[in-house]
Amino acid sequence: MNQTASFSDPRLADLDGFTVTVDAAAERADIVLDRPPYNVISMGARDQLRLVFEALDEDPRVRVIVLSGAGKHFSSGGNIKGFMEASPEHVSKLAWNIAAPARCSKPVIAANRGYTFGVGFEISLACDFRIASQTCEYALPEQKLGQIPGSGGSARLQKIVGITRTKQIVMRSQRISGQTAADWGIATECVADAELETVVSALVEELRGFSPLAQRTAKKLLNDTDDALLTTAIELEGLNYSRLRQSEDFKEGVEAFHEKRKPAFAGR
Template structure:
Protein backbone atom coordinates (compact mmCIF):
# COMPACT_ATOMS: atom_id res chain seq x y z
CA UNK A 1 0.00 0.00 0.00
CA UNK A 2 1.36 3.41 -0.98
CA UNK A 3 1.30 5.97 1.80
CA UNK A 4 0.69 9.51 0.56
CA UNK A 5 2.25 12.25 2.68
CA UNK A 6 0.90 15.78 2.33
CA UNK A 7 3.66 18.32 1.51
CA UNK A 8 2.66 20.36 4.57
CA UNK A 9 3.46 17.40 6.83
CA UNK A 10 7.00 17.27 5.47
CA UNK A 11 7.40 21.04 5.72
CA UNK A 12 6.20 21.10 9.34
CA UNK A 13 8.04 17.97 10.50
CA UNK A 14 10.36 20.28 12.44
CA UNK A 15 9.56 23.94 13.00
CA UNK A 16 12.47 26.14 11.98
CA UNK A 17 13.16 28.97 14.42
CA UNK A 18 9.71 29.34 15.97
CA UNK A 19 7.10 27.51 18.03
CA UNK A 20 3.33 27.60 18.39
CA UNK A 21 1.63 27.92 21.78
CA UNK A 22 -2.08 27.32 22.22
CA UNK A 23 -4.47 26.91 25.13
CA UNK A 24 -7.99 26.00 24.13
CA UNK A 25 -9.41 27.83 27.15
CA UNK A 26 -7.98 31.15 25.90
CA UNK A 27 -9.03 30.82 22.21
CA UNK A 28 -5.64 32.36 21.42
CA UNK A 29 -2.69 30.96 19.49
CA UNK A 30 0.80 32.44 19.81
CA UNK A 31 3.48 32.09 17.14
CA UNK A 32 6.76 32.72 18.97
CA UNK A 33 9.88 33.55 16.96
CA UNK A 34 12.73 31.83 18.80
CA UNK A 35 16.11 31.82 17.12
CA UNK A 36 18.41 33.73 19.49
CA UNK A 37 19.83 36.26 19.57
CA UNK A 38 18.20 38.11 16.63
CA UNK A 39 15.44 35.73 15.52
CA UNK A 40 16.59 35.77 11.90
CA UNK A 41 13.97 34.26 9.58
CA UNK A 42 15.09 31.60 7.09
CA UNK A 43 13.44 30.87 3.75
CA UNK A 44 12.04 27.57 5.03
CA UNK A 45 10.69 29.33 8.10
CA UNK A 46 8.70 31.74 5.93
CA UNK A 47 7.07 28.80 4.16
CA UNK A 48 6.37 27.08 7.48
CA UNK A 49 4.81 30.24 8.90
CA UNK A 50 2.46 30.36 5.90
CA UNK A 51 1.28 26.79 6.50
CA UNK A 52 0.87 27.43 10.25
CA UNK A 53 -1.25 30.54 9.63
CA UNK A 54 -3.42 28.58 7.20
CA UNK A 55 -3.87 25.76 9.74
CA UNK A 56 -4.75 28.16 12.56
CA UNK A 57 -7.23 29.91 10.27
CA UNK A 58 -9.03 26.59 9.78
CA UNK A 59 -9.01 25.69 13.50
CA UNK A 60 -12.33 26.79 15.02
CA UNK A 61 -10.86 26.73 18.53
CA UNK A 62 -8.56 29.63 17.62
CA UNK A 63 -10.12 33.09 17.45
CA UNK A 64 -7.12 35.42 17.78
CA UNK A 65 -3.49 34.93 16.70
CA UNK A 66 -0.49 36.70 18.22
CA UNK A 67 2.98 36.70 16.67
CA UNK A 68 5.70 37.66 19.13
CA UNK A 69 9.29 36.81 19.95
CA UNK A 70 11.48 35.26 22.61
CA UNK A 71 14.25 37.61 23.72
CA UNK A 72 14.80 41.32 23.29
CA UNK A 73 14.32 41.53 19.51
CA UNK A 74 11.31 40.64 17.38
CA UNK A 75 13.51 39.92 14.37
CA UNK A 76 16.73 41.30 12.96
CA UNK A 77 15.50 40.36 9.47
CA UNK A 78 16.00 37.47 7.11
CA UNK A 79 18.79 34.92 7.02
CA UNK A 80 20.12 35.80 3.58
CA UNK A 81 22.45 32.80 3.36
CA UNK A 82 19.59 30.77 1.89
CA UNK A 83 19.23 33.21 -0.99
CA UNK A 84 22.58 32.17 -2.46
CA UNK A 85 21.28 28.80 -3.69
CA UNK A 86 17.64 29.82 -4.22
CA UNK A 87 15.98 30.09 -7.60
CA UNK A 88 14.35 33.32 -8.75
CA UNK A 89 10.99 31.50 -8.68
CA UNK A 90 11.36 30.57 -5.01
CA UNK A 91 12.42 34.10 -4.10
CA UNK A 92 9.37 35.52 -5.90
CA UNK A 93 7.10 33.26 -3.79
CA UNK A 94 8.39 34.67 -0.51
CA UNK A 95 5.91 37.55 -0.64
CA UNK A 96 3.00 35.07 -0.72
CA UNK A 97 4.28 33.31 2.39
CA UNK A 98 4.93 36.51 4.35
CA UNK A 99 1.45 37.80 3.43
CA UNK A 100 -0.18 34.87 5.28
CA UNK A 101 -1.28 37.00 8.29
CA UNK A 102 -3.21 39.33 5.96
CA UNK A 103 -4.98 36.43 4.21
CA UNK A 104 -5.87 34.80 7.53
CA UNK A 105 -9.51 35.52 8.34
CA UNK A 106 -8.87 35.94 12.06
CA UNK A 107 -7.41 38.98 13.85
CA UNK A 108 -3.60 38.86 13.99
CA UNK A 109 -1.56 40.94 16.45
CA UNK A 110 2.19 41.58 16.15
CA UNK A 111 3.89 42.36 19.48
CA UNK A 112 7.06 44.20 18.43
CA UNK A 113 10.02 44.97 20.67
CA UNK A 114 13.64 45.62 19.78
CA UNK A 115 14.75 45.15 16.18
CA UNK A 116 11.94 44.67 13.69
CA UNK A 117 13.94 44.70 10.48
CA UNK A 118 13.47 43.39 6.96
CA UNK A 119 11.16 40.40 6.80
CA UNK A 120 10.35 40.89 10.50
CA UNK A 121 8.90 44.30 9.62
CA UNK A 122 7.15 42.91 6.53
CA UNK A 123 5.59 40.11 8.57
CA UNK A 124 4.36 42.67 11.11
CA UNK A 125 2.95 44.93 8.38
CA UNK A 126 0.89 41.97 7.14
CA UNK A 127 -0.75 41.71 10.59
CA UNK A 128 -3.87 43.64 11.55
CA UNK A 129 -2.42 45.31 14.66
CA UNK A 130 1.12 46.24 15.70
CA UNK A 131 2.11 47.04 19.28
CA UNK A 132 5.38 48.96 19.64
CA UNK A 133 7.50 50.00 22.62
CA UNK A 134 10.32 52.45 23.30
CA UNK A 135 12.83 49.76 22.29
CA UNK A 136 11.18 49.03 18.93
CA UNK A 137 13.03 49.93 15.74
CA UNK A 138 11.37 49.33 12.37
CA UNK A 139 13.44 49.22 9.18
CA UNK A 140 13.47 47.90 5.63
CA UNK A 141 17.23 47.72 5.12
CA UNK A 142 17.40 45.53 2.01
CA UNK A 143 18.97 48.42 0.08
CA UNK A 144 22.16 47.85 2.09
CA UNK A 145 22.42 44.43 0.39
CA UNK A 146 21.68 45.81 -3.07
CA UNK A 147 18.10 44.50 -2.92
CA UNK A 148 14.60 45.85 -2.44
CA UNK A 149 11.94 44.76 0.07
CA UNK A 150 10.56 41.64 -1.60
CA UNK A 151 7.80 40.46 0.69
CA UNK A 152 5.26 43.26 0.58
CA UNK A 153 7.03 45.75 2.86
CA UNK A 154 7.21 48.79 0.59
CA UNK A 155 3.76 48.15 -0.90
CA UNK A 156 2.00 47.87 2.47
CA UNK A 157 3.95 50.76 3.94
CA UNK A 158 3.05 53.04 1.03
CA UNK A 159 -0.66 52.35 1.69
CA UNK A 160 -0.17 53.25 5.36
CA UNK A 161 2.09 56.30 5.31
CA UNK A 162 2.23 57.51 1.69
CA UNK A 163 4.91 57.61 -0.96
CA UNK A 164 7.15 60.27 0.59
CA UNK A 165 7.61 58.56 3.93
CA UNK A 166 7.96 55.16 2.29
CA UNK A 167 10.76 56.50 0.09
CA UNK A 168 12.40 57.91 3.20
CA UNK A 169 12.32 54.48 4.87
CA UNK A 170 13.18 52.30 1.85
CA UNK A 171 15.58 54.43 -0.18
CA UNK A 172 17.53 55.72 2.84
CA UNK A 173 17.24 52.52 4.90
CA UNK A 174 15.98 54.64 7.79
CA UNK A 175 15.20 53.11 11.17
CA UNK A 176 11.89 54.27 12.65
CA UNK A 177 11.62 54.15 16.46
CA UNK A 178 8.43 53.04 18.18
CA UNK A 179 7.08 56.53 19.10
CA UNK A 180 7.54 57.78 15.53
CA UNK A 181 5.97 54.62 14.12
CA UNK A 182 2.94 55.25 16.31
CA UNK A 183 2.74 58.93 15.23
CA UNK A 184 2.90 57.87 11.57
CA UNK A 185 0.19 55.22 11.98
CA UNK A 186 2.50 52.23 11.47
CA UNK A 187 2.03 51.02 15.04
CA UNK A 188 -1.50 50.65 16.39
CA UNK A 189 -0.43 51.24 19.99
CA UNK A 190 2.69 52.47 21.77
CA UNK A 191 3.29 51.10 25.27
CA UNK A 192 6.19 50.84 27.74
CA UNK A 193 8.34 47.80 27.01
CA UNK A 194 7.45 46.30 30.40
CA UNK A 195 3.74 46.51 29.47
CA UNK A 196 3.95 44.82 26.06
CA UNK A 197 2.66 41.46 27.27
CA UNK A 198 -0.21 42.95 29.31
CA UNK A 199 -1.16 45.30 26.45
CA UNK A 200 -1.22 42.33 24.08
CA UNK A 201 -3.41 40.37 26.52
CA UNK A 202 -5.77 43.33 26.78
CA UNK A 203 -6.11 43.64 23.01
CA UNK A 204 -6.76 39.91 22.69
CA UNK A 205 -9.51 40.22 25.30
CA UNK A 206 -11.12 43.11 23.41
CA UNK A 207 -11.12 41.17 20.13
CA UNK A 208 -12.57 38.05 21.75
CA UNK A 209 -15.59 40.06 22.90
CA UNK A 210 -16.84 40.41 19.31
CA UNK A 211 -18.62 37.95 17.05
CA UNK A 212 -16.10 35.75 15.16
CA UNK A 213 -18.21 35.93 11.99
CA UNK A 214 -18.39 39.72 12.16
CA UNK A 215 -14.64 39.95 12.81
CA UNK A 216 -13.86 37.80 9.79
CA UNK A 217 -16.26 39.79 7.61
CA UNK A 218 -14.82 43.12 8.80
CA UNK A 219 -11.24 42.08 8.11
CA UNK A 220 -12.01 40.80 4.64
CA UNK A 221 -14.09 43.86 3.79
CA UNK A 222 -11.42 46.32 4.95
CA UNK A 223 -8.69 44.44 3.11
CA UNK A 224 -10.73 44.33 -0.10
CA UNK A 225 -11.73 48.00 0.10
CA UNK A 226 -8.08 49.11 -0.01
CA UNK A 227 -8.07 48.64 -3.77
CA UNK A 228 -11.53 49.97 -4.63
CA UNK A 229 -13.15 53.32 -5.27
CA UNK A 230 -15.29 55.01 -2.61
CA UNK A 231 -18.57 54.15 -4.35
CA UNK A 232 -17.68 50.47 -4.76
CA UNK A 233 -16.45 50.35 -1.16
CA UNK A 234 -19.77 51.70 0.11
CA UNK A 235 -21.63 49.14 -2.02
CA UNK A 236 -19.46 46.31 -0.67
CA UNK A 237 -20.02 47.48 2.90
CA UNK A 238 -23.78 47.42 2.41
CA UNK A 239 -23.76 43.89 0.96
CA UNK A 240 -21.57 42.52 3.76
CA UNK A 241 -23.71 44.16 6.43
CA UNK A 242 -26.81 42.70 4.81
CA UNK A 243 -25.35 39.18 4.90
CA UNK A 244 -24.56 39.59 8.59
CA UNK A 245 -28.03 40.91 9.41
CA UNK A 246 -29.63 38.97 12.25
CA UNK A 247 -32.73 40.49 13.92
CA UNK A 248 -32.13 38.39 17.04
CA UNK A 249 -28.79 40.10 17.60
CA UNK A 250 -30.42 43.54 17.51
CA UNK A 251 -33.20 42.31 19.80
CA UNK A 252 -30.72 41.04 22.39
CA UNK A 253 -28.76 44.28 22.19
CA UNK A 254 -31.89 46.40 22.74
CA UNK A 255 -32.89 44.23 25.68
CA UNK A 256 -29.44 44.64 27.22
CA UNK A 257 -29.66 48.43 26.80
CA UNK A 258 -33.09 48.41 28.41
CA UNK A 259 -31.76 46.52 31.43
CA UNK A 260 -28.98 49.09 31.83
Protein backbone atom coordinates in the same frame (compact mmCIF):
# COMPACT_ATOMS: atom_id res chain seq x y z
CA MET B 1 -3.41 25.91 29.67
CA ASN B 2 -0.98 26.49 26.81
CA GLN B 3 -0.33 23.46 24.64
CA THR B 4 2.20 23.08 21.86
CA ALA B 5 0.18 23.04 18.68
CA SER B 6 0.19 19.80 16.72
CA PHE B 7 -0.23 19.82 12.95
CA SER B 8 -1.22 17.04 10.60
CA ASP B 9 0.87 18.52 7.78
CA PRO B 10 4.21 16.64 7.73
CA ARG B 11 5.94 19.83 6.57
CA LEU B 12 5.31 21.23 10.07
CA ALA B 13 6.78 18.29 11.96
CA ASP B 14 9.95 20.25 12.73
CA LEU B 15 9.39 24.02 12.95
CA ASP B 16 12.34 26.05 11.71
CA GLY B 17 13.17 28.73 14.25
CA PHE B 18 9.76 29.37 15.81
CA THR B 19 7.24 27.79 18.15
CA VAL B 20 3.45 27.60 18.15
CA THR B 21 1.24 27.20 21.21
CA VAL B 22 -2.53 27.27 21.64
CA ASP B 23 -4.31 28.37 24.81
CA ALA B 24 -7.79 26.96 24.25
CA ALA B 25 -9.19 28.59 27.38
CA ALA B 26 -8.11 32.02 26.14
CA GLU B 27 -8.94 31.14 22.49
CA ARG B 28 -5.45 32.36 21.63
CA ALA B 29 -2.59 31.04 19.53
CA ASP B 30 0.97 32.31 19.92
CA ILE B 31 3.56 32.11 17.15
CA VAL B 32 6.94 33.00 18.68
CA LEU B 33 10.00 33.58 16.51
CA ASP B 34 12.76 31.85 18.47
CA ARG B 35 16.19 31.74 16.90
CA PRO B 36 18.44 33.58 19.38
CA PRO B 37 19.69 36.20 19.55
CA TYR B 38 18.01 38.03 16.67
CA ASN B 39 15.29 35.59 15.52
CA VAL B 40 16.44 35.50 11.91
CA ILE B 41 13.70 34.11 9.66
CA SER B 42 14.99 31.41 7.30
CA MET B 43 13.64 30.75 3.84
CA GLY B 44 12.11 27.49 5.05
CA ALA B 45 10.43 29.24 7.97
CA ARG B 46 8.58 31.52 5.57
CA ASP B 47 6.90 28.51 3.99
CA GLN B 48 6.12 27.05 7.40
CA LEU B 49 4.72 30.31 8.77
CA ARG B 50 2.24 30.41 5.89
CA LEU B 51 1.14 26.85 6.60
CA VAL B 52 0.81 27.56 10.33
CA PHE B 53 -1.39 30.61 9.74
CA GLU B 54 -3.58 28.55 7.41
CA ALA B 55 -3.86 25.75 9.99
CA LEU B 56 -4.68 28.14 12.86
CA ASP B 57 -7.29 29.82 10.68
CA GLU B 58 -9.11 26.48 10.58
CA ASP B 59 -8.58 25.66 14.28
CA PRO B 60 -11.90 26.10 16.17
CA ARG B 61 -10.02 26.63 19.45
CA VAL B 62 -8.44 29.86 18.20
CA ARG B 63 -10.06 33.29 18.00
CA VAL B 64 -6.97 35.52 17.95
CA ILE B 65 -3.37 34.93 16.83
CA VAL B 66 -0.36 36.71 18.34
CA LEU B 67 2.98 36.87 16.52
CA SER B 68 5.99 37.81 18.66
CA GLY B 69 9.72 37.24 19.09
CA ALA B 70 11.58 35.61 21.96
CA GLY B 71 14.03 37.79 23.85
CA LYS B 72 14.93 41.42 23.19
CA HIS B 73 14.17 41.48 19.48
CA PHE B 74 11.25 40.58 17.23
CA SER B 75 13.45 39.76 14.24
CA SER B 76 16.48 41.29 12.55
CA GLY B 77 15.15 40.01 9.22
CA GLY B 78 15.82 37.16 6.86
CA ASN B 79 18.73 34.82 6.35
CA ILE B 80 20.80 36.78 3.81
CA LYS B 81 22.71 33.72 2.60
CA GLY B 82 19.41 31.96 1.99
CA PHE B 83 18.49 34.45 -0.74
CA MET B 84 21.50 33.43 -2.80
CA GLU B 85 20.77 29.74 -2.33
CA ALA B 86 17.03 29.84 -3.04
CA SER B 87 15.64 29.04 -6.46
CA PRO B 88 13.87 31.76 -8.49
CA GLU B 89 10.61 29.82 -8.03
CA HIS B 90 11.03 29.83 -4.26
CA VAL B 91 11.89 33.53 -4.18
CA SER B 92 8.77 34.30 -6.22
CA LYS B 93 6.64 32.96 -3.35
CA LEU B 94 8.13 35.20 -0.66
CA ALA B 95 5.42 37.87 -0.71
CA TRP B 96 2.62 35.26 -0.78
CA ASN B 97 4.02 33.51 2.28
CA ILE B 98 4.53 36.70 4.27
CA ALA B 99 1.01 37.90 3.41
CA ALA B 100 -0.46 34.92 5.31
CA PRO B 101 -1.50 37.03 8.35
CA ALA B 102 -3.51 39.34 6.07
CA ARG B 103 -5.27 36.42 4.37
CA CYS B 104 -6.07 34.78 7.72
CA SER B 105 -9.71 35.46 8.57
CA LYS B 106 -8.95 35.86 12.29
CA PRO B 107 -7.43 38.93 13.96
CA VAL B 108 -3.63 38.82 14.05
CA ILE B 109 -1.57 40.94 16.45
CA ALA B 110 2.17 41.58 16.04
CA ALA B 111 4.00 42.28 19.30
CA ASN B 112 7.15 44.17 18.24
CA ARG B 113 10.15 44.94 20.42
CA GLY B 114 13.78 45.61 19.55
CA TYR B 115 14.92 44.99 16.00
CA THR B 116 11.97 44.59 13.63
CA PHE B 117 13.82 44.67 10.33
CA GLY B 118 13.34 43.39 6.80
CA VAL B 119 10.96 40.46 6.61
CA GLY B 120 10.29 40.91 10.33
CA PHE B 121 8.85 44.33 9.53
CA GLU B 122 7.07 43.01 6.44
CA ILE B 123 5.23 40.20 8.21
CA SER B 124 4.27 42.66 10.97
CA LEU B 125 2.82 44.98 8.33
CA ALA B 126 0.67 42.06 7.13
CA CYS B 127 -0.86 41.74 10.61
CA ASP B 128 -3.98 43.62 11.67
CA PHE B 129 -2.48 45.28 14.74
CA ARG B 130 1.11 46.20 15.59
CA ILE B 131 1.82 46.87 19.25
CA ALA B 132 5.33 48.30 19.49
CA SER B 133 7.41 48.62 22.64
CA GLN B 134 9.56 51.69 23.22
CA THR B 135 12.62 49.59 22.35
CA CYS B 136 11.23 48.77 18.91
CA GLU B 137 13.04 49.90 15.78
CA TYR B 138 11.45 49.30 12.38
CA ALA B 139 13.54 49.21 9.21
CA LEU B 140 13.65 47.96 5.65
CA PRO B 141 17.45 47.83 5.13
CA GLU B 142 17.53 46.06 1.77
CA GLN B 143 19.14 49.03 -0.03
CA LYS B 144 22.31 48.34 1.96
CA LEU B 145 22.46 44.97 0.17
CA GLY B 146 21.75 46.40 -3.27
CA GLN B 147 18.16 45.16 -3.09
CA ILE B 148 14.63 46.31 -2.40
CA PRO B 149 11.99 44.81 -0.06
CA GLY B 150 10.61 41.65 -1.65
CA SER B 151 7.79 40.54 0.62
CA GLY B 152 5.32 43.40 0.33
CA GLY B 153 7.03 45.83 2.70
CA SER B 154 7.28 48.90 0.49
CA ALA B 155 3.81 48.34 -0.99
CA ARG B 156 2.07 47.97 2.37
CA LEU B 157 4.03 50.82 3.88
CA GLN B 158 3.12 53.19 1.08
CA LYS B 159 -0.56 52.43 1.65
CA ILE B 160 -0.17 53.40 5.29
CA VAL B 161 2.15 56.43 5.26
CA GLY B 162 2.30 57.60 1.65
CA ILE B 163 5.16 57.84 -0.82
CA THR B 164 7.27 60.51 0.91
CA ARG B 165 7.75 58.65 4.20
CA THR B 166 8.02 55.31 2.42
CA LYS B 167 10.92 56.64 0.32
CA GLN B 168 12.58 57.82 3.53
CA ILE B 169 12.34 54.33 5.03
CA VAL B 170 13.04 52.30 1.88
CA MET B 171 15.45 54.41 -0.19
CA ARG B 172 17.51 55.58 2.81
CA SER B 173 17.18 52.34 4.80
CA GLN B 174 16.23 54.58 7.70
CA ARG B 175 15.27 53.12 11.06
CA ILE B 176 12.25 54.55 12.85
CA SER B 177 11.36 54.13 16.50
CA GLY B 178 8.23 52.48 17.82
CA GLN B 179 6.94 55.87 18.94
CA THR B 180 7.52 57.42 15.52
CA ALA B 181 5.80 54.42 13.96
CA ALA B 182 2.79 55.01 16.22
CA ASP B 183 2.79 58.73 15.41
CA TRP B 184 2.84 57.92 11.68
CA GLY B 185 0.11 55.30 11.93
CA ILE B 186 2.38 52.33 11.22
CA ALA B 187 2.08 50.93 14.74
CA THR B 188 -1.29 50.73 16.45
CA GLU B 189 0.25 51.77 19.74
CA CYS B 190 3.66 52.25 21.37
CA VAL B 191 3.96 51.10 24.99
CA ALA B 192 6.64 50.67 27.64
CA ASP B 193 8.66 47.52 27.02
CA ALA B 194 7.61 45.98 30.33
CA GLU B 195 3.94 46.48 29.40
CA LEU B 196 4.04 44.91 25.93
CA GLU B 197 2.66 41.48 26.89
CA THR B 198 0.01 43.00 29.16
CA VAL B 199 -1.24 45.35 26.46
CA VAL B 200 -1.27 42.56 23.87
CA SER B 201 -3.21 40.25 26.21
CA ALA B 202 -5.74 43.01 26.88
CA LEU B 203 -6.22 43.46 23.14
CA VAL B 204 -6.75 39.72 22.71
CA GLU B 205 -9.45 39.80 25.38
CA GLU B 206 -11.08 42.83 23.78
CA LEU B 207 -11.21 41.18 20.37
CA ARG B 208 -12.62 37.96 21.86
CA GLY B 209 -15.62 39.96 23.09
CA PHE B 210 -16.83 40.72 19.57
CA SER B 211 -18.73 38.49 17.20
CA PRO B 212 -16.33 36.18 15.32
CA LEU B 213 -18.52 36.51 12.24
CA ALA B 214 -18.53 40.31 12.39
CA GLN B 215 -14.73 40.31 12.96
CA ARG B 216 -14.10 38.09 9.94
CA THR B 217 -16.43 40.19 7.83
CA ALA B 218 -14.84 43.48 8.88
CA LYS B 219 -11.30 42.25 8.23
CA LYS B 220 -12.09 40.90 4.77
CA LEU B 221 -14.10 43.99 3.82
CA LEU B 222 -11.34 46.38 4.89
CA ASN B 223 -8.64 44.36 3.14
CA ASP B 224 -10.67 43.93 -0.04
CA THR B 225 -11.57 47.62 -0.29
CA ASP B 226 -8.14 49.01 0.63
CA ASP B 227 -7.53 50.20 -2.94
CA ALA B 228 -11.15 50.32 -4.14
CA LEU B 229 -13.05 53.37 -5.31
CA LEU B 230 -15.06 55.02 -2.53
CA THR B 231 -18.31 54.16 -4.29
CA THR B 232 -17.28 50.51 -4.60
CA ALA B 233 -16.21 50.35 -0.95
CA ILE B 234 -19.51 51.83 0.22
CA GLU B 235 -21.46 49.39 -1.95
CA LEU B 236 -19.55 46.39 -0.55
CA GLU B 237 -19.95 47.69 2.98
CA GLY B 238 -23.71 47.90 2.48
CA LEU B 239 -23.91 44.38 1.09
CA ASN B 240 -21.94 42.97 4.03
CA TYR B 241 -24.02 44.96 6.50
CA SER B 242 -27.18 43.54 4.98
CA ARG B 243 -25.80 40.00 5.20
CA LEU B 244 -24.85 40.40 8.86
CA ARG B 245 -28.34 41.63 9.69
CA GLN B 246 -29.53 38.08 9.09
CA SER B 247 -26.99 36.54 11.46
CA GLU B 248 -27.67 35.01 14.86
CA ASP B 249 -24.85 37.10 16.30
CA PHE B 250 -26.52 40.36 15.28
CA LYS B 251 -29.79 39.21 16.82
CA GLU B 252 -27.94 38.27 20.01
CA GLY B 253 -26.12 41.61 20.04
CA VAL B 254 -29.34 43.59 19.76
CA GLU B 255 -31.08 41.53 22.43
CA ALA B 256 -28.11 41.83 24.80
CA PHE B 257 -28.03 45.60 24.26
CA HIS B 258 -31.68 45.98 25.22
CA GLU B 259 -31.35 43.57 28.13
CA LYS B 260 -28.21 45.39 29.34
CA ARG B 261 -26.09 42.23 29.44
CA LYS B 262 -22.94 40.97 27.80
CA PRO B 263 -23.68 39.25 24.46
CA ALA B 264 -22.82 35.59 23.97
CA PHE B 265 -21.74 35.48 20.36
CA ALA B 266 -21.58 32.10 18.60
CA GLY B 267 -20.01 33.16 15.31
CA ARG B 268 -23.11 32.43 13.25
